[in-house]
Amino acid sequence: MSFTVNAIRVLIASPSDLPEERRAAIDAVHEWNAQHSPAESVVLLPVAWETHSVPRSGVRPQAAINEQLVSSADILIGMFWTKLGTSTGVAESGTVEEIDQFVAQGKPALLYFSHRPIDPNKIDLKQHKRLKVFQAATYSNALVGSFTSPEELKATLSRNLLAQVRQMSLAKPPRRRMPKIDEALKLTELIVAHKTHNITPETYNDFREALFGKSRSKGTPSVPAVATDEVGPNGHRVGFTKEGDKVEWLPDDENPGEEWPMILRRNDNAIADAASEFADVIWYDRKLVLLANLKEGSETIDSGIYEGMIKAMKSTEKKYGKKKLRNYYHNDFEWGMLNGKLSALRWVLGDDWDMLDT
Numbered sequence: 001m002s003f004t005v006n007a008i009r010v011l012i013a014s015p016s017d018l019p020e021e022r023r024a025a026i027d028a029v030h031e032w033n034a035q036h037s038p039a040e041s042v043v044l045l046p047v048a049w050e051t052h053s054v055p056r057s058g059v060r061p062q063a064a065i066n067e068q069l070v071s072s073a074d075i076l077i078g079m080f081w082t083k084l085g086t087s088t089g090v091a092e093s094g095t096v097e098e099i100d101q102f103v104a105q106g107k108p109a110l111l112y113f114s115h116r117p118i119d120p121n122k123i124d125l126k127q128h129k130r131l132k133v134f135q136a137a138t139y140s141n142a143l144v145g146s147f148t149s150p151e152e153l154k155a156t157l158s159r160n161l162l163a164q165v166r167q168m169s170l171a172k173p174p175r176r177r178m179p180k181i182d183e184a185l186k187l188t189e190l191i192v193a194h195k196t197h198n199i200t201p202e203t204y205n206d207f208r209e210a211l212f213g214k215s216r217s218k219g220t221p222s223v224p225a226v227a228t229d230e231v232g233p234n235g236h237r238v239g240f241t242k243e244g245d246k247v248e249w250l251p252d253d254e255n256p257g258e259e260w261p262m263i264l265r266r267n268d269n270a271i272a273d274a275a276s277e278f279a280d281v282i283w284y285d286r287k288l289v290l291l292a293n294l295k296e297g298s299e300t301i302d303s304g305i306y307e308g309m310i311k312a313m314k315s316t317e318k319k320y321g322k323k324k325l326r327n328y329y330h331n332d333f334e335w336g337m338l339n340g341k342l343s344a345l346r347w348v349l350g351d352d353w354d355m356l357d358t
Contacts, residue, residue, distance in 0.1 A: 024150035104308025
């Protein structure tokens with residue numbers, strides 16, 4: 001049976017020392033499609049420079065890859081093991097440049113470092129040192145994970161991609177409404193057609209329900225059914241609020257005959273929104289740290305990436321307000337609490353505890 005899906009391009013980014021892992025990442029995307037595409041109405045398209053880039057002359061090689069692959073991709077999977085890669089003249093390596101572009105554009109980048117054993121005789125010490133510096137900076141400025149084998153990478157990617165796809169689905173902008181004049185014309189045509197053919201509202205509703213099923217009232221959340229005999233920890237009935245929160249309805253002592261909802265589990269949208277907000281706050285703070293380092297000269301970045309970062313920071317400030325962003329924490333304890341909250345929410349949304357570096 002055919003079904004409609006949204007296509008999401010997944011860019012596989014890594015230096016040349018991870019050929020097995022690159023194949024494993026592509027396999028993980030294909031397996032994700034087999035397991036989740038029908039339920040999520042999404043198909044993931046793996047994109048890699050080996051299969052999707054076209055040679056071009058007169059253009060910086062990485063610039064060509066950026067134009068052909070990076071700009072059109074929606075999710076990036078970045079992987080590192082023994083080396084960082086070759087400098088592009090703009091960034092530390094091609095992979096790093098791709099990650100920087102994703103971050104500057106506000107697109108999700110899932111980064112992983114391999115813990116697979118390394119043969120000391122095959123280590124390029126200069127490359128390994130550059131990788132360690134990049135890894136230390138990444139752990140302080142991004143959410144990253146790790147793996148010890150291609151098989152573990154595949155299993156990890158399957159979980160993380162599912163959580164990322166669901167988060168992207170929740171972030172989709174609402175559908176544009178039909179202009180009011182067009183809506184009025186359509187409604188008038190429908191009324192005229194019903195009167196012409198003597199179609200009563202009852203007949204129309206019966207026909208609509210036969211085709212599409214019964215419709216819910218506007219604003220009523222889609223929530224799982226609860227057995228009528230289910231009770232909460234205090235012995236009272238369990239139900240759902242109009243927002244979709246699962247609650248136990250407790251008697252209101254101050255207003256006899258009325259009830260108030262004690263939340264047992266918040267709805268999925270509220271959980272995802274909170275996780276997204278905490279991630280934005282952490283990202284924003286790390287950019288403040290980066291700006292301070294740029295000012296003192298301890299770090300440098302490409303001017304184009306800098307402009308994109310500033311634009312993204314202003315967008316975040318407009319979304320939450322500067323005062324709210326800077327009032328989330330005042331000391332290391334509160335900073336740790338914020339990171340802990342994000343980790344807990346990400347676990348609820350499908351990540352494993354071992355993958356919750358914040």
